[in-house]
Amino acid sequence: MENLAEIKNLEVIYQTKKNVFGGTQTIYAVNNISLDIKKGEILAIAGESGCGKSTLAKAIMKLVNSKSGEILINGQNILTISKREDLKSFYQKVQMIFQNPYSSLNPKMKIGDILKEPLEINTSLKKEEINKIIEEKIEKVGLDKSCLNLYPHEFSGGQRQRIAIARSLILNPEFIIADEPVSALDVSIQAQIINLLKQLKEDFNLTFLFISHDLSVIKYLSDRIAIMYLGEIVEIGRTEEIFTNPKHPYTKALLSAVPELNTRENKEKIQLTGELPSPENLPQGCKFHTRCPYAMDKCKCKKPNTIEFTQSHNCKCFLYE
Ligand code: SF4
Numbered sequence: 085m086e087n088l089a090e091i092k093n094l095e096v097i098y099q100t101k102k103n104v105f106g107g108t109q110t111i112y113a114v115n116n117i118s119l120d121i122k123k124g125e126i127l128a129i130a131g132e133s134g135c136g137k138s139t140l141a142k143a144i145m146k147l148v149n150s151k152s153g154e155i156l157i158n159g160q161n162i163l164t165i166s167k168r169e170d171l172k173s174f175y176q177k178v179q180m181i182f183q184n185p186y187s188s189l190n191p192k193m194k195i196g197d198i199l200k201e202p203l204e205i206n207t208s209l210k211k212e213e214i215n216k217i218i219e220e221k222i223e224k225v226g227l228d229k230s231c232l233n234l235y236p237h238e239f240s241g242g243q244r245q246r247i248a249i250a251r252s253l254i255l256n257p258e259f260i261i262a263d264e265p266v267s268a269l270d271v272s273i274q275a276q277i278i279n280l281l282k283q284l285k286e287d288f289n290l291t292f293l294f295i296s297h298d299l300s301v302i303k304y305l306s307d308r309i310a311i312m313y314l315g316e317i318v319e320i321g322r323t324e325e326i327f328t329n330p331k332h333p334y335t336k337a338l339l340s341a342v343p344e345l346n347t348r349e350n351k352e353k354i355q356l357t358g359e360l361p362s363p364e365n366l367p368q369g370c371k372f373h374t375r376c377p378y379a380m381d382k383c384k385c386k387k388p389n390t391i392e393f394t395q396s397h398n399c400k401c402f403l404y405e
Pocket of ligand 1 (some may be wrong): 098332333334370372373374376377378379380384387400401402403
């Protein structure tokens with residue numbers, strides 16, 4: 085399958101605000117990540133809160149500055165584009181769905197105006213054509229076109245997320261980054277939104293980067309999974325490979341924490357202990373060594389290489405070297 089996006093050696097670093105002594109700290113949010121996203125797939129990024137998943141998403145959307153590396157979308161390095169026209173065409177191809185449907189919609193605008201805005205800014209379509217598109221898209225996400233005259237506060241959380249999804253589809257993007265799109269919703273609504281995303285992927289031939297800490301949702305939705313720990317991808321594979329034959333101790337620990345996901349193959353139960361280390365003071369060597377039950381001396385000072393198990397499945401851990 086052809087790649088839609090290729091991320092090469094990406095680094096995102098933040099400086100904290102000055103503290104009372106005037107000092108700042110460097111936060112290594114994304115550390116040398118390389119990743120391909122194939123056309124038409126749903127690639128999930130999983131990991132605990134604070135592992136850098138959302139920063140990675142924002143870097144791909146150019147919402148945060150990347151320190152180094154490349155992000156190629158259809159072969160074009162989007163980190164180097166700055167002209168208004170190029171940015172416009174980039175944001176037509178790539179859209180984002182945010183976690184919180186309460187804050188992602190402007191409360192002062194009617195739904196119709198929210199949906200029209202990207203078309204008015206980015207196209208020269210006539211009013212009637214714009215109206216036709218927004219009616220089609222709102223119906224496509226399961227809402228009636230009568231809701232175009234209402235304001236966001238008149239909708240439930242699930243309905244607002246449907247509206248946010250409709251807005252993300254307005255410019256016919258190829259690639260959608262969904263950052264925890266169901267985690268703010270009631271469990272009963274989550275399944276409806278997940279099924280909607282699955283259906284839209286088929287109907288519009290979309291590619292998704294799906295960010296979530298919920299492995300049950302990821303198992304149901306994704307084609308491949310990348311497991312992220314402290315700004316690095318520690319294991320990646322097809323969904324089936326990750327769930328039936330997890331290799332990295334961190335992946336095993338994440339799976340062990342969800343009883344209904346404990347498969348026969350994942351016999352090894354690892355309890356994740358301790359907090360995620362602060363990204364300001366990253367451990368040397370393998371970053372998981374402070375929590376890993378199998379840590380050896382070399383894990384504390386050397387970085388493990390990538391070990392390939394199949395063409396699609398690899399992980400970074402000394403246990404397989
Ligand atoms: Fe654990 Fe060492 Fe493997 Fe890291 S490299 S996951 S510390 S065994």
